[in-house]
Amino acid sequence: MSLLSVRDLQVTYASRAGPVRAVDGMDLDVPAASITGLVGESGCGKSTLGRALMGVLPESGRITGGQVMFEGQDLVRLSASAQRAMRWRRMSFIPQTAMNALDPVQRLRTQMFEVLQERGGVSRRDAQQRSAALFTMVGLDPQRLADYPHQFSGGMRQRASIALALALSPSLVIADEPVTALDVIVQRQVLDVLRDLQARLNLAMILVTHDMAVVAYACDRVAVMYAGRIVESGPVAAVLERPLHPYTMGLTHAFPDVHGGEDVLVPIEGAPPSLLNPPPGCRFAPRCPFAEPACHASSPPLRSGASDHQVACWRAGDADVLRQLAAKPATWAGA
Ligand SMILES: Nc1ncnc2c1ncn2[C@@H]1O[C@H](COP(=O)(O)OP(=O)(O)O)[C@@H](O)[C@H]1O
Ligand code: SF4
Ligand SMILES: [Mg+2]
Structure with a gap:
């Protein structure tokens, strides 16, 4: 059973231009005693999710719908004082820059x-x-x-x-880009610390990153986030070896070392959409080399396939063929 179970979560920021739905219909399951990587490019809503779970959204941000079950309680419906009592003790958060976690004018002690x-x-x-x-x-x-x-x-x-x-001694730690600002050697050292602690303390961890190589190195499971939603999730080996979503296929080619090989790096052209006014239908469609007319019309739901592997793509049934095409750099040029 999952330690954390997120269902149809919505998080909205008020902005001058209108509401920004930074998390928009998100489903995520985090099992106990394992590391789940939450991966996606900048602007996909990863930090917003982490902050919403931890109850530390900025002033303008609110949970506007959905459910977050953690240790048998729905955090969305918990009183502010019950949330405070839980924070740090049951669930803790390492913010995106370590300097935000530490007070510069106080000794560590x-x-x-x-x-x-x-x-x-x-x-x-x-x-x-x-x-x-x-x-x-x-x-x-x-x-x-x-x-x-x-x-x-x-x-x-x-x-x-x-x-x-x-x-x-929390049971869940959410670490937001814990190694992003570090050089590669120090990255590995810090990831080794996290892995070692996870195993020794039987912790569950959500490791937020934009880097598939970090997922490959440190995580047991992975959830791929795009434009406020999860588009693919499952065990790391299954998702990295046989990705079912074109965005995941693109990400695995965009980072070095995912397979430990000398792969050519092929970035996905363009950028994630603004969450102020996201495109209708599949949100990846404007960048997807495999988009069909139906993809622009309605949004694919996250569905379970074989072996604990979920995907939200209308063309998931063609994944074997798409994966072969996705391996060719030309596929990603000017999708
Ligand atoms: N305080 C805020 N007010 C309005 N919009 C915000 C705020 N913080 C983040 N956003 C928007 O929410 C989206 C998701 O941001 P964020 O959660 O930081 O993504 P990530 O961590 O994946 O880079 C982005 O489109 C960003 O512009
Ligand atoms: S639903 Fe269509 S546009 Fe979206 S990822 Fe799948 S193939 Fe691409
Ligand atoms: Mg972030």
Whole structure:
């Protein structure tokens, strides 16, 4: 059974130009004790989803529909105080830049104590021990608890924000682009820390990324997000080896190292649509090399195929043929 189950979720931002539906009819299941990658290009609604789940949307953002079942409760219907009680303890969030998770004018020790004592009700003595244990767990020297964030490298700051997120032993951690700002070697080190902690602590994690190589390296499952919706999801091996959605096929060719080979990188032309006024029908249709007239007319639902693999594409039945075509760079030139 899923630890987290999102159904038909809608998140809307009020903007001068009108409502922006950044998450628009999203379905997602996150099983316990595994890492689910949430992947998609910039502007697809990944951070909005993470913030909505965690209850930390900006002022202009609201959940406007749907259901989020987590540990038997619908978070959408939970009171503000019940949500606060759950945050950090049951579910925690690592925001898109580690500097947002850390207070630049406070020593790491102070920040760690604040979470442990104020939110977790841990005694000062226990907070001291627990802070040192958490730092050790993420590969930082506990002596460094005396430092300020600016004294840390990017990778160390990311480790510190992971330690903070784990302080109260949540069952679900949402990490928003935790390695995006880091160079490749440090990326791997931080992903190794996340993998190791997931296994040791039996955690569930949502790892938000725009990079398929990160999914291939670190995740058990993957959900591919496009223009506010999930377009494909399933076990990583199945989705990366036999993608059923043209967007996923495009993404696997747009990033190096997904298959560990020397593939030519082929970007998908264009950009995700504005969520102020998204196109009718399949939202990927304007960029899809395989779009047919029917694709522009109505939106394909997310449907289960074989082996726990879901896809939202009218042409999913032709996926084997489309995959062969998608492997040719010319297919993506001027779709
Ligand atoms: N505070 C905001 N007000 C209005 N629109 C926003 C706001 N934050 C994000 N958006 C819009 O919501 C969409 C999704 O953004 P975001 O969740 O940040 O995507 P991602 O994390 O996938 O890059 C984008 O179209 C973005 O312009
Ligand atoms: S529904 Fe049509 S346009 Fe959308 S991804 Fe499938 S083939 Fe492409
Ligand atoms: Mg984002």
